[in-house]
Amino acid sequence: MRFALSEDQKMLADSVANALADLSPLERVRRFADAGEDTAPDLWAGLAELGVPGILIPEEHGGLGLGLLEAALAAEALGAAVAPTPFLGSAVLAPLALTLAGSDAQKAKWLPKLAAGEISAGAAIAEAVAGGRDGAGVEARAGKLSGKALFVLDGMTADLLVVADAKGGLHLVETPPAAQRMDSIDATRRLAEVAFKDTLAQPLASNQALERLRDAAWVILAAETLGAAQTMLDKAVAYAKERRQFGRVIGSFQAVKHLCAEMAAEIEPARALVWYAAYAFDHAPEEATVMAAHAKAHLSEIGRFVARTATEVHGGIGMTDLLGLHYWFKRIGQNRQLLGGPEKVREYAARAQGLVSA
Amino acid sequence: MDLTLTPQMAAFRDEVRGFLEASRNTYENGQPRNARDWQAKLIEAGYAARTIPRQYGGFGAEPDVLKARIIAEEFIRANAPRGMAGQGISMLVPTLLEVGSEEQKRRWIAPTLRGEIIWCQGYSEPGAGSDLASLSTKAVEDGADFVISGSKIWTSTAHLAQMMFCLVRTEPRAAKHEGISYVLIPMDTPGIEVRPLKTMTGQAEFNEVFFTDVRVPQANVVGGRGRGWFVANTTLRHERGMLGDPNATEARLGQLIELMKTESVGGERIIDNPIFRDRLMQLQARVYSMKFNGLRLLTSAVTGESTGLAGLVVKLQGCELNHQIAALAIDALGELGILYHDGPHLRAKGNWQRSYMFDLGLIIGGGTAQIQKNIISERGLGLPREPSPAKV
Ligand SMILES: Cc1cc2nc3c(=O)[nH]c(=O)nc-3n(C[C@H](O)[C@H](O)[C@H](O)COP(=O)(O)OP(=O)(O)OC[C@H]3O[C@@H](n4cnc5c(N)ncnc54)[C@H](O)[C@@H]3O)c2cc1C
Numbered sequence: 162m163r164f165a166l167s168e169d170q171k172m173l174a175d176s177v178a179n180a181l182a183d184l185s186p187l188e189r190v191r192r193f194a195d196a197g198e199d200t201a202p203d204l205w206a207g208l209a210e211l212g213v214p215g216i217l218i219p220e221e222h223g224g225l226g227l228g229l230l231e232a233a234l235a236a237e238a239l240g241a242a243v244a245p246t247p248f249l250g251s252a253v254l255a256p257l258a259l260t261l262a263g264s265d266a267q268k269a270k271w272l273p274k275l276a277a278g279e280i281s282a283g284a285a286i287a288e289a290v291a292g293g294r295d296g297a298g299v300e301a302r303a304g305k306l307s308g309k310a311l312f313v314l315d316g317m318t319a320d321l322l323v324v325a326d327a328k329g330g331l332h333l334v335e336t337p338p339a340a341q342r343m344d345s346i347d348a349t350r351r352l353a354e355v356a357f358k359d360t361l362a363q364p365l366a367s368n369q370a371l372e373r374l375r376d377a378a379w380v381i382l383a384a385e386t387l388g389a390a391q392t393m394l395d396k397a398v399a400y401a402k403e404r405r406q407f408g409r410v411i412g413s414f415q416a417v418k419h420l421c422a423e424m425a426a427e428i429e430p431a432r433a434l435v436w437y438a439a440y441a442f443d444h445a446p447e448e449a450t451v452m453a454a455h456a457k458a459h460l461s462e463i464g465r466f467v468a469r470t471a472t473e474v475h476g477g478i479g480m481t482d483l484l485g486l487h488y489w490f491k492r493i494g495q496n497r498q499l500l501g502g503p504e505k506v507r508e509y510a511a512r513a514q515g516l517v518s519a
Numbered sequence: 520m521d522l523t524l525t526p527q528m529a530a531f532r533d534e535v536r537g538f539l540e541a542s543r544n545t546y547e548n549g550q551p552r553n554a555r556d557w558q559a560k561l562i563e564a565g566y567a568a569r570t571i572p573r574q575y576g577g578f579g580a581e582p583d584v585l586k587a588r589i590i591a592e593e594f595i596r597a598n599a600p601r602g603m604a605g606q607g608i609s610m611l612v613p614t615l616l617e618v619g620s621e622e623q624k625r626r627w628i629a630p631t632l633r634g635e636i637i638w639c640q641g642y643s644e645p646g647a648g649s650d651l652a653s654l655s656t657k658a659v660e661d662g663a664d665f666v667i668s669g670s671k672i673w674t675s676t677a678h679l680a681q682m683m684f685c686l687v688r689t690e691p692r693a694a695k696h697e698g699i700s701y702v703l704i705p706m707d708t709p710g711i712e713v714r715p716l717k718t719m720t721g722q723a724e725f726n727e728v729f730f731t732d733v734r735v736p737q738a739n740v741v742g743g744r745g746r747g748w749f750v751a752n753t754t755l756r757h758e759r760g761m762l763g764d765p766n767a768t769e770a771r772l773g774q775l776i777e778l779m780k781t782e783s784v785g786g787e788r789i790i791d792n793p794i795f796r797d798r799l800m801q802l803q804a805r806v807y808s809m810k811f812n813g814l815r816l817l818t819s820a821v822t823g824e825s826t827g828l829a830g831l832v833v834k835l836q837g838c839e840l841n842h843q844i845a846a847l848a849i850d851a852l853g854e855l856g857i858l859y860h861d862g863p864h865l866r867a868k869g870n871w872q873r874s875y876m877f878d879l880g881l882i883i884g885g886g887t888a889q890i891q892k893n894i895i896s897e898r899g900l901g902l903p904r905e906p907s908p909a910k911v
Pocket residue numbers: 415639640641642643644647648649650672673674675676724725879880881883884885886887888889890893
């Protein structure tokens with residue numbers, strides 16, 4: 162038994178992080194956010210060279226054929242760099258929907274293109290997982306979808322949409338209707354509103370596929386938040402070693418040191434939780450939902466603590482657009498609410514272990 | 520990551536289950552009927568003192584993360600008591616294994632493992648708590664002996680112990696950290712007086728210990744004269760691991776879940792109250808985090824990788840979590856949660872209140888939460904040490 166990353170997994174995480182250092186430095190993130198870009202093809206193409214879009218796609222369809230733990234490591238690196246990519250929709254949710262519930266023809270048609278990063282996919286599952294807001298919800302009838310979906314992940318530029326209907330059935334929309342951007346705090350991850358009106362859709366034979374998609378998305382969001390939180394801690398520690406007040410570096414003040422220690426003490430054990438939740442998704446299906454839910458909710462909680470605390474350690478400059486710490490702050494804040502805030506997600510954790518009476 | 524059970528490991532799990540099933544009559548409610556017999560049985564089967572060499576009275580197995588995990592999990596599942604813990608087994612024994620002489624290992628480890636010798640830890644003094652290295656209990660050389668005078672405080676179980684591992688100042692002219700030695704002292708040596716201190720739990724968990732011209736052979740020094748600070752830090756590492764033990768925390772969470780499923784208020788089961796359920800889930804995520812962090816540490820102990828922050832945070836996080844679990848249990852019980860000592864409505868013998876108070880002591884003992892944060896920020900994050908205060 163080993164509870165540790167393998168050499169291959171460490172190499173994968175390092176290579177994604179190294180690639181992102183070049184592809185997605187803060188200036189690139191800032192340009193995406195400030196110029197209102199919906200997609201950053203340069204980033205996705207760069208990551209495609211490493212095979213990232215196809216990380217979960219079986220080798221026979223041109224992917225790397227790896228598991229959710231590897232995907233979570235990539236997501237951690239993406240969160241650490243607040244990289245604007247369609248990873249969740251294109252590399253996780255659509256590939257999983259197709260491999261779990263797609264026909265051979267659907268797989269053959271779409272998976273190779275997704276693996277190559279040639280097309281991107283979005284996922285409209287927010288209502289089915291977290292409940293509809295403002296009248297949102299999608300009905301399926303005779304191969305057609307109607308209604309609207311909010312908070313569509315990676316939906317702005319999607320060539321392909323995975324849509325969950327109100328009954329939890331999954332559908333593939335090959336010609337998605339035009340999407341409206343939903344402006345949110347996190348300008349590095351675009352969310353969309355999509356209205357369906359007799360939109361042609363192919364049903365995905367979906368026995369529990371929605372649950373699997375939801376669990377995977379929770380783990381990936383948790384991993385992203387972990388990466389973002391670690392970056393915020395690293396930046397706070399680096400700043401505390403360099404900024405001087407009262408003739409000393411601020412990192413020699415216990416009030417500041419202890420804030421940093423508290424952040425580290427929260428992050429480090431949570432890393433093991435994220436690893437296990439990702440591992441359980443592939444290897445311990447009976448625990449998958451409980452662990453995914455815990456990872457999502459717990460990282461949301463400690464992410465919030467780290468986001469505000471790391472900002473506080475920076476003093477006034479922490480608030481500035483110029484420093485850019487806010488990109489991580491906002492990514493963490495956004496991930497917290499997507500696909501269910503912690504209260505909702507913890508209720509899933511309780512339900513999945515039989516602690517909620519019928 | 521590889522946590523799959525090979526057929527061989529599944530067989531090992533069945534073996535542990537079989538053992539626990541067969542010994543069902545020897546324990547009850549997580550307590551052994553006879554602690555020493557249970558301990559002997561566990562060592563013989565390899566479920567206690569598992570990796571301690573046979574020649575010192577252990578089971579002598581190679582360290583194996585998965586087997587250790589399987590044992591822990593099966594014992595939790597069966598609500599069966601683990602082997603004896605306490606300062607002798609969990610702190611002194613590993614310290615002797617690391618730095619003790621052959622003679623010391625042979626003499627002390629086996630009877631300690633069997634539960635025949637209870638040890639106490641004589642570190643803290645009235646003037647030396649967090650700043651332990653400022654301790655002043657002195658040991659003066661006299662022939663083959665040391666003659667010890669001074670006092671210790673907060674010494675857990677000193678009123679029950681046969682032996683103490685103790686820090687004394689043997690080299691008064693050496694620098695603060697270099698003048699200390701680690702000595703083993705029989706508690707029945709003339710000149711030792713133990714005065715129990717009653718704590719907020721109502722029991723005397725710790726003591727004051729006074730030394731007046733207490734004579735101890737120099738051969739009882741562990742790790743060499745003047746090396747006590749180094750040896751003590753070895754012990755403290757083991758103490759922090761013991762205090763933050765995630766298996767104990769997980770077992771406690773299991774008891775809390777049971778409580779919430781069985782207790783009702785006004786006809787509503789506590790687990791059916793969404794607010795309490797949510798609080799439970801928040802703690803469960805933390806318990807799992809510590810559990811998996813523990814597996815990560817076990818793995819690095821075997822592969823020899825450095826554990827860094829993952830190890831440094833265990834005492835701080837684990838002790839706080841235990842305290843929070845007891846706090847939720849008390850809240851879930853509501854008014855029943857304040858009952859104590861005795862009475863027909865008392866739940867779990869008042870153990871949740873006792874834990875809630877005692878666990879606060881463990882947040883303080885073994886290096887306070889603040890000292891842990893100093894260690895995490897200095898050793899783990901590389902932040903500067905606290906500058907020495909100006910002399911006043
Ligand atoms: C239940 C229990 C059992 C114990 N058992 C034993 C035992 O068996 N053997 C033994 O030797 N000792 C034992 N102790 C003693 C324990 O190790 C000390 O209480 C502990 O190290 C703190 O020392 P102190 O009590 O003198 O508090 P102090 O050191 O006086 O601390 C008081 C407060 O000041 C803070 N503080 C002190 N220094 C710093 C600093 N540098 N930075 C920030 N904050 C600081 C502390 O965090 C604390 O909040 C036990 C204590 C308890 C509560």
